[in-house]
Amino acid sequence: MTLEHLASFLRAARQSATPTGAELFRSGGGRRVSGLRREEVARRASLSLPYYVRLEQGRGGVPSDAALNSLARALQLDADQRAHLKALATGGALFPQWPVRPRERPRFRDILATIRTPAFIMDEYTTTLGATRSGWLALAEIGATGTPERNWVSWMLDSPSSARLWDDWDIVMRLTVSNLIRMCALRPGDAALRSFVDDWAQRHPLFRQYHDAPPVNVPASGTLRVHHPEGWSADLGYDFFTLSSDPVRFLLLWSAARGTPGERRLHELERRAAPTTRG
Structure with a gap:
């Protein structure tokens, strides 16, 4: 982490903070920021003030x-934001450091083999390492399999299909980037991960x-509204599980409430993804 990142965070947090009534009164109602x-x-x-300006x-x-x-x-930060502020300033030294590259575990494949609903094993780079049959089919149908390393x-950021899929693309993107930043804070010694994030920040303004x-x-x-390329829309639930044996590997499950259109669509996906039998 660099002082530039700390400075950017402070500026953004200041612009998001809420003034008190007294502060509004002092400004006389003519605030320009x-x-x-x-x-x-x-x-x-x-x-x-000079010291804060330098920060x-x-x-x-x-x-x-x-x-x-x-x-x-002063900036009204919540617990996650406080941790991020300290990680930016200290290089993340307050967090435990896990191995940079945990060994992939064969039982991940066994876990996925027992699940019918769309499920995915993801790493700290948000790369899909493995998926259930219905998961791979879902990624193919929404156009998410053609990007580098999935x-x-x-x-x-690069596929128009993502903007069409999510009812609130902004929320999904905020969660994605916030999780990447959290991973960097948890693993300050991982130069490759820091380089991955910095590269995206430098070449993509969004x-x-x-x-x-x-x-x-x-x-x-949580629950997100999706709009499938085939024309249907549904509310689908998602659940992230951190794998305790490898804290930078995540199991992502999709689900839907019983009796909802989302449940019917997931069942259809599972049926189409099921291996065919010959008799």
Whole structure:
């Protein structure tokens, strides 16, 4: 992590923070910026304005732990955002460091072989390492198999099919980028992962926009509205499970509530993906 990343995060967090009534009163109702002014952040955090300005410019050095805590309070950061702020400032040293490249485990294939619903094994780069038969069929139908190494970020940013699939593409992209940033914080010694994220940030303005925004909480489960290329729409659930034996490998399951159109569509997908038998 560089001081430039810390500076970008501080600027984005300041613009997202909410002024108090007293701060609005002092401005006389003539605010020209969204969020807080720099002097308001400095006042809230009990820091000098010149020092805070240098931090936002990437010239303030590494803040002390006390200064980071004060900034987190001033910017109204939640727990995930506080952890990310400290990871940016400290290089992620507060997180445990796992092996850079855990050995792939054959039993991952055995796990997938027992599941009928769309399920995927993914790595820290958002690359699909394996999937159930219905999972591979789902990826093919939504156009997500032609991107390099079946990478989720590449598909989201470079394939028009991703924009057509999700009812709220913005939420999916925010979750994807926030998870990548979280992985970088958890594994500060992984130069390859940091390079992967930095490369996307440098060559794709939209990725950079999400990268520099305050990180959002990455829920392990939820529901998303999808619009299938064949013309149907449904609410599908997703659940992420971290594999305890390899903390940078994830099992992603798709599901649907009973009796819903989504359940019927998933059953159809499972039937079409089932191996044919000859008798």
